[in-house]
Amino acid sequence: MGLKISHKKLQADELNLNDVVKVTLFISNMDDFTRINQVYSEYFVTHKPARTTVEVARLPKDAGLELEAVAKMQIE
Template identity: 55%
Template sequence: MLTRVIILKRNSRREPNENDSNKSPLQRSACSQGVIVNNMFYSSGQIPLTAEGNLVQGDIQEQALQVFKNLDAVLTAAGASFETVVKATVFIKNMDDFAALNEIYGQFFSSHKPARSCVEVARLPKDALVEIEVIALVK
């Protein structure tokens, strides 16, 4: 699986810059892992793929933990962090898994609680159980 080079070039205009991390898999070749516009980072949805591109098998908590590892990689590459996330959007295959997902979510957003939406969906790429995208301020 090919990965893209991290592009940390930023500009003060409103032109988006791709921001890819080689520590997080590029899940779909048609998109970047995220873009920076001004001082805001917009991630693409992260699913539970390892850096090698393999789907993490297991329950919602095991998959969510990998998603957060991927988010950490792209946030770090962008010059952001979980503490600077202002909005998270969670796509979950089964809303019955919401409480279990929240246990993992709370490990990364304990004192800092960004705005969040959670949507149950019929299917996710590679039949993952969860996908999360974030918007964060760049330091």
């Protein structure tokens, strides 16, 4: 799922899921929302970033889900 990939990308920049401040989920079939929400809740247990969920007609490569995340990063 996209959350696993996003988590790895965050770690590459020395960030983690607690640094995520906003998530946008693009879902091609709202019938999948309950399952997607269950998986999402496994990643964001106590930290709950702002979230928007949008149903779209189609995603690239006929994907069922596209995830966009914004994370905060401390710059010294």
